[in-house]
Amino acid sequence: MNLVLVEAGEMGADGVVEVRDGRAEHLRRVLRVGPGHRVRMGIVDGGAGTAEVVAVSADGVVLRFECAGPHPPRPPVDLLLAMPRPKVMKRLWAQLAAMGVGRVLVTNAEKVERMYFDTHVLDPGFIRERLIEGLQQACDTRMPLVTVHRRLKVLVEDEVEGLCPGTCRVAADPSFARPVTAALAGRGDRRVLLAVGPEGGWTPYELDLLARHGFGGAGMGTRILRADTACIALLAQVQAALKEAGAGGS
Amino acid sequence: MNLVLVEAGEMGADGVVEVRDGRAEHLRRVLRVGPGHRVRMGIVDGGAGTAEVVAVSADGVVLRFECAGPHPPRPPVDLLLAMPRPKVMKRLWAQLAAMGVGRVLVTNAEKVERMYFDTHVLDPGFIRERLIEGLQQACDTRMPLVTVHRRLKVLVEDEVEGLCPGTCRVAADPSFARPVTAALAGRGDRRVLLAVGPEGGWTPYELDLLARHGFGGAGMGTRILRADTACIALLAQVQAALKEAGAGGS
Incomplete structure (x- = not known):
């Protein structure tokens, strides 16, 4: 925990908040804070700054927040993700939030149970x-928006443009030789919507559906990765490509 | 399991092998194979191809291997990794092998317990x-080579050149603004050695030690990632940069 994140409703008008759950445990046992110590703090979908520890007890930790700035911009990438095995999805949520995604659209697909x-x-x-x-x-405060979709066809045909308007759409699959950078070449200023298939892959029908709705194909090579590894690797490559483009590179 | 991997010693001269452990369980229960079915098979640090299922019993599965080609080339990236929390390292091994690394040098560092x-x-x-x-x-057969080093200074000063000769060295840290692609710009044909710090980061002394031994700095931005997420994301960015360079790109 590099930043203590609190809900806006937890905090009084004077910026004082008492945390009692795993956050208090972490502050006491790992960071070993005492009165007067300062830690990084943020408000969910709000600003970030520091907080001074006011009091530490067995019940919780009382802190006083000082906002240093407005909330950070929403990460420029959204993810359309065919639902992985629950065990994998369980581990993936925190990693997606850490990598930084604006939205996650969890979807059914033919090879999803x-x-x-x-x-x-x-x-x-x-x-x-x-x-x-x-x-x-x-150290982010922007909560990714998550929606669950039981029908890929309905999502792609009717819903995705409302949820992720005007994005540069990319479908990842090991069958595509084109790297992520090339798939994003004509992006301009648009946000990116990255579609990642189930562990058995997208079916030809699904790849065709995605292609007909503007998803350009991209791949990372022939290695078959577990869904969580693939998501992180693809997000990292998209972020690198966006940074390179933003820096006036190729 | 997208490929059944066997040790060379498990296989008879006729290419027949009986697997009995988790592999047999997976073949029987997930892939539901029967005599005559074909599956992908490879030999550790040897060739890959397919195998025909000869017999299935409660004890194991007997297969006959047909090699389709020599072992794949060693992945062009080695990893120097400050030992993460055991819980994180436990999950990371399989992901590193799946992403593809030639060598892993696990090392101590100041912020490693x-x-x-x-x-x-x-x-x-x-x-x-x-x-x-x-x-x-x-679907790879190349086993990453793993060594464990208790002293970073000795590793960097005396051992790393013997273990990873002539590599393009990169040290990753959130303090570096330069992206991975830029750090690899002068690589030529060299393999890459990527150094990833502990969860608390490299200390200034360690960053200086790495810099004095040819590790150029690179970062992925200001987000602080868990060691496993950081490794996968950095390896993905290195692989994208190598592919781009290989394709004659920037």
């Missing part, structure tokens, strides 16, 4: 807890 | 098992 959708790893409360963990790791 | 080295996640048997899992995921 239906029972994956009936697990607690898609419960809003569970997701929020894991996303907060990732934001606290990465 | 000594007790991390006394855990089973650095046992050669445990490491090999996890690496095989990653190779089976990515």
Whole structure:
């Protein structure tokens, strides 16, 4: 935890907040704070700054927040993700929040097992807890927006443009030889929407559906990666490409 | 498991091998193979091809291997990694093998807790098992070479050139603004050695030590990532930069 993230509702008008859960535990046991110590703090979807520790007790830690600036811009990448195995999805939430994504559209696909959708790893409360963990790791306050979609076709045909308007769309698949940088070459100022398939891959029908709706193909080579490894690797390559373009590179 | 990986010693001269462990379980329960079915198979540090299922029993699965080609080239990236928390390292082995690394030099550093080295996640048997899992995921047969180093200074001053000769050296740290692509610009045909610090970061002394031994600095931005997320993201950016250079790009 590199930043203590609190909900706006937890904090009094004077900026004083008492945390009692895992955050208090971490402050006491790992950071070993005492009165007068300063730690980084942020408000979910709000500003970030520092906080002074006012009091530490067995019940919790009382801090006084001082905002240093407005919330950071939303990360320029959204993710359309075919639901991985629950065990993998469980680990992935915090990592996605740490890497930085604006939106996550979790979707069904032909090679996704239906029972994956009936697990607690898609419960809003569970997701929020894991996303907060990732934001606290990465020192960000911007909560990724998450929606769950049971039909890929409906999502791609009817919903995606409303959720992620005007994005540069890229579908990742090991079958594509074109690297991510090339797929983003004509992006201009648009945000990116990256589609990552299930562990068995997109089917030809799904690849065709995505292509017909503007998703350009991109790949990372022939190695078959687990969904969480693939997501992080692809997001890292998209971020590198955006930074290079932003710096006036190729 | 996208490829069944066997040790050369497990196989008879006729290419027949009986697997009995988790591989047999996966073949029976997930892939549901029967006699005559074909699966991808490879030999550790040897060739890859397919295998025909000869027999399936409660004890194991008998397969006959047909080699389709020599072993793939060693991945062009080596990793010098400050030992992360054991829980993180445990998960990372398979992902490193899946991403593709030639060598992993696990090292101590100032912000690494000594007790991390006394855990089973650095046992050669445990490491090999996890690496095989990653190779089976990515369809590779090249086992990464792993060594453990208790003194960073000795490693960097005396050992690294023997272990990873003539590499283009890059040290990753959130304090560096220069992206990975730029740090690899003068690489030529050299392999890459990527140094990734502990979760608390490299100290100024360590950054200076690395700089004095030819490690150019590179970063991915200001977000602080968990060691496993950082490794995968950095390896992905190195691989993208190598591919771009190989394709005659910038």
